[in-house]
Amino acid sequence: GENVEQHPSTLSVQEGDSAVIKCTYSDSASNYFPWYKQELGKRPQLIIDIRSNVGEKKDQRIAVTLNKTAKHFSLHITETQPEDSAVYFCAASFQGAQKLVFGQGTRLTINP
Amino acid sequence: NAGVTQTPKFQVLKTGQSMTLQCAQDMNHNSMYWYRQDPGMGLRLIYYSASEGTTDKGEVPNGYNVSRLNKREFSLRLESAAPSQTSVYFCASSVQAPGTGELFFGEGSRLTVL
Numbered sequence: 566g567e568n569v570e571q572h573p574s575t576l577s578v579q580e581g582d583s584a585v586i587k588c589t590y591s592d593s594a595s596n597y598f599p600w601y602k603q604e605l606g607k608r609p610q611l612i613i614d615i616r617s618n619v620g621e622k623k624d625q626r627i628a629v630t631l632n633k634t635a636k637h638f639s640l641h642i643t644e645t646q647p648e649d650s651a652v653y654f655c656a657a658s659f660q661g662a663q664k665l666v667f668g669q670g671t672r673l674t675i676n677p
Numbered sequence: 678n679a680g681v682t683q684t685p686k687f688q689v690l691k692t693g694q695s696m697t698l699q700c701a702q703d704m705n706h707n708s709m710y711w712y713r714q715d716p717g718m719g720l721r722l723i724y725y726s727a728s729e730g731t732t733d734k735g736e737v738p739n740g741y742n743v744s745r746l747n748k749r750e751f752s753l754r755l756e757s758a759a760p761s762q763t764s765v766y767f768c769a770s771s772v773q774a775p776g777t778g779e780l781f782f783g784e785g786s787r788l789t790v791l
Binding site for chain 1: 717718719720721722725727733735736767774775776777778779780782783784785
């Protein structure tokens, strides 16, 4: 079935350190993988996305890597700052059903 | 531009009552969606509309109905609310076809069913 597993569910890192969140997906035909950030009480917002024809994408301190063979993708945040504290969601497209399925979310806390 | 606007922001219902969540977008997007968010469950798709005049079921459609009133508006109706429908509901829209591009979310509607 259509499934996206996200780990860890909670992550606490020291300010300035790196954070990595991992997701696996079930459908080898998935071709679009976005990451959303949701601050407390706010709406989810896209921070970065990657398509299946690319292995890695960077945008300043955030990067996403994709391993199509293993069907997993990861979000990397470097030089973490307090404003990076939020819940992060990965998602994967499921072609036949024309929809996006989200992972369960990771609550990231940056400790000063 | 307001983006995606949904109402109401908060609602308390009794079991068996009905209500409609309203959503409107002013970005001329073709696709619109309704998601529910529950702790530890991520965002789950209830229904979506790839274009005006079409609607399709998502992952968790039972107990809900939708109407794509026009290109701007997409409403979600609970005919007989149940406690299991207590959740935060997000409307979203996208310019691209479903599953292919960025979703723009509304601020969310917190629904409690007693």
